[in-house]
Amino acid sequence: MNGQFLAEQSPRPYQTLNKVLLSFIGACAVTFAAFAFMQHLISQDLEFKQSPITYTPVFLPEVKQDSPVETKRPLPPPPKPAPKAPPKPTLNAEVPPMAFNGLGSAPIVETGPIQMGSSMQPSDMQATPIVRVEPRYPVTAARDGTQGWVELHFTISETGTVIDARVANAEPKRVFNREALKALKRWKYRPQIINGQPQPMPGQKVVLEFKLDQN
Numbered sequence: 041m042n043g044q045f046l047a048e049q050s051p052r053p054y055q056t057l058n059k060v061l062l063s064f065i066g067a068c069a070v071t072f073a074a075f076a077f078m079q080h081l082i083s084q085d086l087e088f089k090q091s092p093i094t095y096t097p098v099f100l101p102e103v104k105q106d107s108p109v110e111t112k113r114p115l116p117p118p119p120k121p122a123p124k125a126p127p128k129p130t131l132n133a134e135v136p137p138m139a140f141n142g143l144g145s146a147p148i149v150e151t152g153p154i155q156m157g158s159s160m161q162p163s164d165m166q167a168t169p170i171v172r173v174e175p176r177y178p179v180t181a182a183r184d185g186t187q188g189w190v191e192l193h194f195t196i197s198e199t200g201t202v203i204d205a206r207v208a209n210a211e212p213k214r215v216f217n218r219e220a221l222k223a224l225k226r227w228k229y230r231p232q233i234i235n236g237q238p239q240p241m242p243g244q245k246v247v248l249e250f251k252l253d254q255n
Contacts, residue, residue, distance in 0.1 A: 165233040167196045167241045175223035175248060181215055182252065188212050189249040190220040196241040200229040208245070220248045 181188075194205040205224050207217045224246070231238040 164235070167200075167232040168230045169227065170200065170230055171226070171228035173223045173226040175216070175219040175250075177250060178216065178219055181250065185252060186212065186215060187251050188216055189247055190216050191245065191247045192220060192224050194224060194244050194246075196229045196231060196244060198231050198238040198240050200231045200238075202227050202229075203240075204242070216248070216250050223248075 180186075188211045190207060191209040192205060193208045194202050197203045202225050205221055207221065210217055210220075232241045233239070
């Protein structure tokens with residue numbers, strides 16, 4: 041009895057082989073399914089992350105061509121003006137009337153005679169005035185109706201300019217001094233000639249009177 045029971049309980053060889061084969065096929069199927077599922081997930085992730093690329097058209101502005109350069113011929117130089125003769129000096133020149141609010145009179149500046157303080161030989165030439173600038177009447181003095189005079193001492197240089205100008209006397213004091221000195225320094229002279237050479241001429245005096253025209 042025991043020998044028969046053991047013979048019935050022991051498996052047959054072909055049954056064991058079938059089980060191994062079925063297990064191997066099942067394992068391959070499970071592995072393949074797992075790889076296929078992972079591949080599917082990876083492909084979906086890539087498709088989800090990849091966004092479509094859009095292109096924006098760019099329009100470039102049209103470049104205008106430069107207009108042709110025009111070459112202009114240079115204009116001929118203007119003709120040189122003819123030299124003007126020096127103005128004639130005036131001993132008693134008047135300043136043009138200036139308008140002052142509330143005043144019915146125009147200021148006038150009178151130039152007294154110039155006193156020469158040097159002795160001249162017959163063959164020498166004395167200094168002569170070329171340009172004489174009249175002083176400006178101070179606005180404050182004209183508005184207040186102030187009149188007066190300024191005595192000036194100066195020297196004529198060898199080039200004909202006024203140097204060493206100073207106020208010797210004035211009435212009223214320090215009212216017309218500044219304008220008188222400013223005008224005197226702009227005077228021009230033809231210098232004196234001694235033995236054919238220009239020489240300075242000191243000791244010159246002039247009185248500038250500042251008056252208001254009452255007409």
